[in-house]
Amino acid sequence: MLHPSTDIIMNAQQFFAADQSEANLVKLLHAVSVMLQEGAEVLIPTADNAPEGQLLLQTQTTESGLEYMTAYSSKEAYEQGEPCNVISRPLLNYFEAILQMDGIAGIIFNPASPAPFNIQNRMIKELLADAKKNKQQNAISVWRGDITTLDCDAIVNAANSTLLGGGGVDGAIHRAAGPQLLEECKTLGGCPTGAAKITYGYNLPASYIIHTVGPIYNGKVEQRLELADCYKNSLDLARKHHLHSIAFPAISTGAYAYPVDEAARIALLTCTEWINANADYGMSVVLTCFNNGVYNAYLELVKKAQNGELD
Numbered sequence: 001m002l003h004p005s006t007d008i009i010m011n012a013q014q015f016f017a018a019d020q021s022e023a024n025l026v027k028l029l030h031a032v033s034v035m036l037q038e039g040a041e042v043l044i045p046t047a048d049n050a051p052e053g054q055l056l057l058q059t060q061t062t063e064s065g066l067e068y069m070t071a072y073s074s075k076e077a078y079e080q081g082e083p084c085n086v087i088s089r090p091l092l093n094y095f096e097a098i099l100q101m102d103g104i105a106g107i108i109f110n111p112a113s114p115a116p117f118n119i120q121n122r123m124i125k126e127l128l129a130d131a132k133k134n135k136q137q138n139a140i141s142v143w144r145g146d147i148t149t150l151d152c153d154a155i156v157n158a159a160n161s162t163l164l165g166g167g168g169v170d171g172a173i174h175r176a177a178g179p180q181l182l183e184e185c186k187t188l189g190g191c192p193t194g195a196a197k198i199t200y201g202y203n204l205p206a207s208y209i210i211h212t213v214g215p216i217y218n219g220k221v222e223q224r225l226e227l228a229d230c231y232k233n234s235l236d237l238a239r240k241h242h243l244h245s246i247a248f249p250a251i252s253t254g255a256y257a258y259p260v261d262e263a264a265r266i267a268l269l270t271c272t273e274w275i276n277a278n279a280d281y282g283m284s285v286v287l288t289c290f291n292n293g294v295y296n297a298y299l300e301l302v303k304k305a306q307n308g309e310l311d
């Protein structure tokens with residue numbers, strides 16, 4: 001049974017096929033690294049003329065005469081080619097085996113697709129090292145600066161319900177991501193308060209943007225849950241997309257006028273509860289601050305948490 005994350009690489013594959021720019025190669029490699037981290041399996045074509053009782057894997061020789069192993073990232077990709085026998089193996093084990101093979105230059109993913117993509121051995125080595133390094137760590141950190149500069153899997157946008165851009169961090173993210181972001185946002189049909197939707201990060205260092213809409217402060221107690229939902233639903237969506245690092249702005253504390261201390265407490269408590277409930281998954285959360293008020297509010301809370309006084 002192929003792990004669901006193989007569909008990520010198919011999406012990336014289509015994305016890659018549509019636009020063979022460097023930025024998309026980065027996203028494609030991100031998809032491969034997600035497969036490695038999530039233990040995804042690939043379909044490996046076997047040769048028919050194997051000696052009795054032996055398994056011979058198909059290779060492909062490129063025009064430059066280099067020999068590559070091959071693999072399909074999903075059943076759909078496999079069905080694009082001539083029917084052949086395949087075995088299903090974890091990509092991590094296959095990568096490790098390829099590096100031991102004499103005369104093999106790397107791997108060609110989805111050889112029968114309109115845009116197969118090669119990964120050379122040196123990149124395979126880097127991806128394996130990265131996957132081992134990125135073993136599921138759980139962490140919450142407070143960082144002061146511009147969220148659009150962060151190179152994490154996803155940054156969160158404090159949007160409005162139209163998702164069509166605005167001021168504050170919303171404006172900063174749209175400016176930094178470029179016009180393609182608005183084009184994708186137009187396809188999302190808006191977003192209710194507390195919910196979260198995901199787009200690509202385009203020109204941002206982050207691969208994805210998770211858009212959420214905070215409550216416009218009016219003092220009602222139910223707004224605490226709405227604000228908590230922004231963090232929880234963004235984290236759930238990040239996990240659904242196999243992301244392991246996410247940065248949040250202080251949602252609703254700008255134009256939406258939510259009191260900073262209360263908003264920071266909700267943010268820290270909700271993220272802590274989520275990480276405790278998903279401890280096996282491994283998520284690094286960065287709470288970003290763009291002004292001293294928010295920064296000091298978080299530092300105060302972290303001190304309380306360290307003294308066990310955060311209730």
Ligand code: APR
Nearest residue numbers: 146147158160166167168169170249252253254255256290
């Ligand atoms: N990086 C990190 N944080 C930022 C950045 C940035 N580049 N720019 C602003 N912030 C901080 C603000 O200082 C504030 O602490 O983000 C927090 C949220 O402020 P807003 O961006 O005003 O968001 P919010 O209060 O949730 O109001 C949302 O404002 O921009 C519009 O379209 C948006 O209508 C929506 C509303």
